[in-house]
Amino acid sequence: MIQTYDEALAWIHGRLRLGMKPGLSRMEWMMDRLDHPQEKIKAIHVAGTNGKGSTVSYIRNMLQEAGYKIGTFTSPFIETFNERISVNGKPISDDEIVSLLQVIQPLAEELEETELGGPTEFEVITAMALHYFGEASDIDFVIMEVGLGGRLDSTNVINPLISIITSIGFDHMNILGDTIEEIAGEKAGIIKRNVPVITAVEQPQAIEVIGTIAKEKISPFYQLGQDFFILGHHANEGESFTVKTQNKTFPNLHISMKGAHQVRNASLAVLAVHMLQDTGAVQIEERQLATGLEKTKWIGRFEEISKNPLVILDGAHNPEGVNSLVDTIEAHLKGKDIHIIFSALSDKKLDTMIGQLEKIAKTLTFSSFDYPRAATTGELYENSSAGESINTVDNWQEAVEAGLERVSSVENAALIITGSLYFISEVRRFLLN
Missing domain, CATH: 3.40.1190.10 (Mur-like, catalytic domain)
Incomplete structure (x- = not known):
């Protein structure tokens, strides 16, 4: 028992x-x-x-x-x-x-x-x-x-x-x-x-x-x-x-x-x-x-973790979620440079999600996390346009620390960390600690 x-x-x-x-x-x-x-x-x-x-x-x-x-x-x-x-x-x-x-x-x-x-x-x-x-x-x-x-x-x-x-x-x-x-x-x-x-x-x-x-x-x-x-x-x-x-x-x-x-x-x-x-x-x-x-608040949904630098977590884990995230960024973060860290599960429509994020991101960083169905950074990169603004960092803690440094060093920038809710849960705990 x-x-x-x-x-x-x-x-x-x-x-x-x-x-x-x-x-x-x-x-x-x-x-x-x-x-x-x-x-x-x-x-x-x-x-x-x-x-x-x-x-x-x-x-x-x-x-x-x-x-x-x-x-x-x-x-x-x-x-x-x-x-x-x-x-x-x-x-x-x-x-x-x-x-x-x-x-x-x-x-x-x-x-x-x-x-x-x-x-x-x-x-x-x-x-x-x-x-x-x-x-x-x-x-x-x-x-x-x-x-x-x-x-x-x-x-x-x-x-x-x-x-x-x-x-x-x-x-x-x-x-x-x-x-x-x-x-x-x-x-x-x-x-x-x-x-x-x-x-x-x-x-x-x-x-x-x-x-x-x-x-x-x-x-x-x-x-x-x-x-x-x-x-x-x-x-x-x-x-x-x-x-x-x-x-x-x-x-x-x-x-x-x-x-x-x-x-x-x-x-x-x-x-x-x-x-x-x-x-x-x-x-x-x-x-x-x-x-x-x-x-009403609901953690992990366009949640502002920090104002200076501006850091937002959003569990946009499917194409519709990413579409809503993009619309919200365009409505509430006009004029800001948007830097995104993204990690998702491999069974999602990765090409659609990544294509939407690429349209608004000044930089887009792919990372991965410890979960059986998590996509590798290679899988994410293969579903992107592979442009100059895109990079991969396998260790998500390193990706987050680099992202924080990036948006801290410039004015009018925002760091959006998004993707799987399992990923967001880990990042949230890391940032709050």
């Missing part, structure tokens, strides 16, 4: 050897043995290629500002493993992780002996989260972030109050499909019968797929730009905008997180909370809603 936190993490991460095993049968087996904790929570389910974490955080902060106690399940983590299961933004304790695993581990080992096979790492963590939230009588709402896709994701055992699909992009195509329609179909798999679904998805073909599935499930469908709107958006220290729904206007909202994509995420969160209020599930004042939005 697991006794310490280090033993718990080692056992959980050891499940990685099982890889990804899409499907809900193992989760349903564990939920049955745990007396169906997923049925004891009031949940909001958030899927999408990008924007899930920010949307979860906006909703949490608004509801928290109104006095509710909110559980969140997110991935991956940036600072500590425990943050994946949090209450009011605070990760659960090491002792709670151990106690949870003492419940889940015997089930996992029993399940391993069945024809279903053992649960994956993500299934174990999801089961831990649902057991924790299901047993906690004082948690008002739980916001669950999908790990991958939606239809076959282990979080899809819940029956939420609201489903949210933030965006659709080309990521995890080896699992989710090669076309926007296929990927949208997987994400839309979270839609449950009669449960409202909200989306900021932009591609017409993806919207058609989501709308069709919502219609089949008799689920009210709310689309940004069709059923609710962003008005008067302008960039300042963060972003200012107004959200107009079918029956209410929320004027002069402000968020500190930068980027037009963050405005879209925030508008999804506003509508979700407004709908909860409309059904009587929550009571929240406009002032509390606005304050919760403004207080």
